[in-house]
Amino acid sequence: MARWQPGAQERLVVAAVDLFTEQGYDATTVAEIAARAGVTRSTFFRYFSDKREVLVAGQATLSRLLAEGIAQAPQGASPLEAVAAGLERASAAMGPVNRDLGPRLKAAIAASAELQERDALKNIGLADAMRDALSARGVPDPTAHLAAELGVLAFKRGYARWSEGERDDATGLAPHALAALEELRTAAGTLG
Incomplete structure (x- = not known):
């Protein structure tokens, strides 16, 4: 080769x-x-x-895409609507290789404390990128922080559903991530 x-x-x-x-x-x-x-x-x-x-290959690109999507959201968008725009932008870059790696990557991470630690750091980095993008839009820090954390959780949940789902589902990652974000928004409303 x-x-x-x-x-x-x-x-x-x-x-x-x-x-x-x-x-x-x-x-x-x-x-x-x-x-x-x-x-x-x-x-x-x-x-x-x-x-x-190797676990975080593409993290910088993913962080950039999430932040760009948030920055490009319409001016009157709520924090979670801006996060949704970030999820859509980042999801567009995820292709068949990303989907195929999902279940194997999940298994590898579950079997290694060192990989679990690195995965947690990756999630922190993604949340920081989204929080910074939201703050640049004028979103107050506590709200930006919470919306960013919900965005990371929605991305993870959506990615898991997409990568473990039916292979004839050609809708891509975005609908799964956006559905997860909506579920989290609803769940947050029940916290009281």
Whole structure:
């Protein structure tokens, strides 16, 4: 395989998730991930500082898309309507590879305390990006913080439903994330 063949980062993510699922996170080495992806160890380290970082591949892009969607929401949009716009924008970037990785990634994270920790940090980063975008719209901090946290939870719930759902469902991630956000809005209204 050519050293600079396109798609190396995506192949590394798929290889890592497959190996984490097959043999566990702790038993998987960077060399094995690189070999499965058909690249060298040095190519692995061009994309990731360590094997744990494979889990957050695309986090910066996802954070940016969420924030852009919130910023581009109509001026009179409520905080949760702005979050919905962010979810729609980010969902548009999620394709078949993201969907196929979902169940395997969930299993790998569930089996490793280290990956659970990294996943929690990823969620904090996504919430921070949304909170900052909401604050830039003039949303007060407590409201921005709560709306951002609901946005992360809606994204996670929607992604889980989408990735674990029927493969003939071609609607994409957005309807699942938006439905989850609406469920959370309704649930929040019952808290009293």
